[in-house]
Amino acid sequence: MTGSTSVKDALRSTAAVDSIYVQGWVRTRRDSKTFSFLELNDGSSLRNLQVIANDWLANYADVQRLATGASIAVRGKLIPSQGKGQSWEVIADDLTIIGPSDDTYPLQKKGHTPEFLREIAHLRPRSNLFGSVFRVRSRLAFAIHQFFQERDFVYVHTPIITASDCEGAGELFRITTIDATNPPRGGDGNIDYAKDFFARSTFLTVSGQLEAEAFACALKNVYTFGPTFRAENSNTSRHANEFWMIEPEMAFCDLTCNMDTAEELVKYLIRDIRENCPDEIELFGKFVDKELTARLEFVLDRPFQRISYTEAVELLLESGEKFEFPVEQGTNLQSEHERWLTEKHFKCPVTVFGYPKEIKPFYMRLNDDGKTVTAMDVLVPGIGEIVGGSQREERLDVLEANMRRHNLDPVEYKWYLDLRRYGTVPHSGFGLGFERMLMFVTGVSNIRDVIPFARTPGSAEF
RNA sequence: UCCUGAGUAGCUCAGUGGUAGAGCGGUCGGCUGUUAACCGAUUGGUCGUAGGUUCGAGUCCUACCUCAGGAGCCA
Numbered sequence: 001m002t003g004s005t006s007v008k009d010a011l012r013s014t015a016a017v018d019s020i021y022v023q024g025w026v027r028t029r030r031d032s033k034t035f036s037f038l039e040l041n042d043g044s045s046l047r048n049l050q051v052i053a054n055d056w057l058a059n060y061a062d063v064q065r066l067a068t069g070a071s072i073a074v075r076g077k078l079i080p081s082q083g084k085g086q087s088w089e090v091i092a093d094d095l096t097i098i099g100p101s102d103d104t105y106p107l108q109k110k111g112h113t114p115e116f117l118r119e120i121a122h123l124r125p126r127s128n129l130f131g132s133v134f135r136v137r138s139r140l141a142f143a144i145h146q147f148f149q150e151r152d153f154v155y156v157h158t159p160i161i162t163a164s165d166c167e168g169a170g171e172l173f174r175i176t177t178i179d180a181t182n183p184p185r186g187g188d189g190n191i192d193y194a195k196d197f198f199a200r201s202t203f204l205t206v207s208g209q210l211e212a213e214a215f216a217c218a219l220k221n222v223y224t225f226g227p228t229f230r231a232e233n234s235n236t237s238r239h240a241n242e243f244w245m246i247e248p249e250m251a252f253c254d255l256t257c258n259m260d261t262a263e264e265l266v267k268y269l270i271r272d273i274r275e276n277c278p279d280e281i282e283l284f285g286k287f288v289d290k291e292l293t294a295r296l297e298f299v300l301d302r303p304f305q306r307i308s309y310t311e312a313v314e315l316l317l318e319s320g321e322k323f324e325f326p327v328e329q330g331t332n333l334q335s336e337h338e339r340w341l342t343e344k345h346f347k348c349p350v351t352v353f354g355y356p357k358e359i360k361p362f363y364m365r366l367n368d369d370g371k372t373v374t375a376m377d378v379l380v381p382g383i384g385e386i387v388g389g390s391q392r393e394e395r396l397d398v399l400e401a402n403m404r405r406h407n408l409d410p411v412e413y414k415w416y417l418d419l420r421r422y423g424t425v426p427h428s429g430f431g432l433g434f435e436r437m438l439m440f441v442t443g444v445s446n447i448r449d450v451i452p453f454a455r456t457p458g459s460a461e462f
Numbered sequence: 463u464c465c466u467g468a469g470u471a472g473c474u475c476a477g478u479g480g481u482a483g484a485g486c487g488g489u490c491g492g493c494u495g496u497u498a499a500c501c502g503a504u505u506g507g508u509c510g511u512a513g514g515u516u517c518g519a520g521u522c523c524u525a526c527c528u529c530a531g532g533a534g535c536c537a
Contacts, residue, residue, distance in 0.1 A: 028498080031494095086534065236533080433537030458528090
């Protein structure tokens with residue numbers, strides 16, 4: 001790579017260059033009488049660099065056989081382009097074919113459906129769409145760190161192997177080294193996990209929240225950003241079994257502060273991507289979602305609607321809309337209800353807070369009414385829930401009572417309760433689904449298309 | 463897991479019980495400072511799998527598989 005120029009930099013050049021060295025993959029070739037046009041892409045940007053290969057090149061016969069997908073290196077002159085569509089092009093003095101391709105290469109110049117490209121997940125980053133998605137994914141991850149680091153949040157690496165199997169965050173993947181064909185059994189005939197590697201049952205994490213709380217109660221503002229695993233048999237465009245999640249946790253922060261942070265974060269990320277990935281956003285707006293640009297604009301322009309669960313239910317009841325599932329106080333909002341709120345009624349992101357305690361986990365802070373908890377969800381048009389969070393219950397006695405109500409044994413959570421026993425503080429946090437955020441910002445409608453190699457039920461190829 | 467729909471050429475699809483089709487791609491030729499070029503020719507099939515109905519099934523029936531959309535679970 002030493003001495004080589006990226007396609008992105010070559011196209012940004014302000015002057016002609018006598019000797020330039022570029023490397024990349026051939027997107028298409030067009031032959032003329034005495035020379036060939038090659039479209040060279042190296043993934044550095046959406047754009048291709050046009051290379052002129054003249055028939056006096058020693059290996060011109062081979063150049064004329066170059067197929068889409070082949071890798072080449074070109075040494076030549078960067079000059080102003082005579083043609084339309086690009087300002088610079090390279091006249092090759094020397095062209096090395098590094099890795100040829102052939103007519104079995106599955107990617108064509110013409111557009112492919114995302115469903116087809118999903119079947120060739122190892123090649124799809126070479127397409128315009130997926131190259132763009134994954135450049136944006138990288139930038140989005142960077143912007144997340146930037147947001148929190150600018151605000152002095154401490155990045156905490158919570159464990160991926162965990163023993164907390166409760167919390168109601170869904171099914172867990174078990175981690176074990178026990179021989180499945182001959183497991184050790186206890187007196188009751190069940191598998192004895194005390195003989196397992198960690199001398200207890202262990203699982204892949206479904207959330208780093210509890211551990212993040214411990215660090216927030218020491219470092220004040222922290223965040224996690226890592227993979228999360230849920231063994232749910234979910235077959236939807238919004239669920240994957242391995243996904244990434246951002247979980248800030250803030251001490252001395254109540255529900256309002258929590259909602260403010262979530263909204264600020266979502267807007268910051270949209271703004272950052274819009275500024276730093278304009279070519280990609282333009283492509284998504286053209287080929288993926290025609291209303292993308294307008295929607296992102298709209299979201300940045302105004303505050304998210306905030307509405308209590310009780311008010312939301314009342315709105316739904318008064319809407320006159322015919323829902324497939326009934327709306328009633330005390331039950332969870334259905335997808336269609338959430339969609340009505342964000343897509344039809346408010347037409348912008350909506351933060352719903354103050355859910356009934358019965359439908360929410362034990363760690364959420366009980367409100368003074370004794371009926372609701374300080375939960376909050378940010379719902380966005382097209383995707384639904386993108387953020388879920390709450391102010392945490394900081395009162396030891398109330399927390400223990402909550403646990404018993406959820407049939408959890410406080411003894412199992414001694415370390416978590418210690419946080420309330422010693423110097424407890426009001427604190428809050430939320431989880432932002434990284435892929436869902438990426439879907440929102442790109443307009444890509446299937447979560448499988450924003451993860452390099454998606455893991456979904458029955459599918460873990462590659 | 464449930465509901466709905468789809469599976470035919472490399473890709474996108476048409477074919478509605480009677481000879482397997484088109485466009486794109488690929489290949490060959492022509493033309494051209496070209497731009498998802500253009501013109502001509504050509505290549506291309508286990509009709510998802512297994513059964514069944516029928517003189518005859520891509521087409522009708524049954525089961526299964528895969529994919530998509532929706533639901534639940536959630537981020």
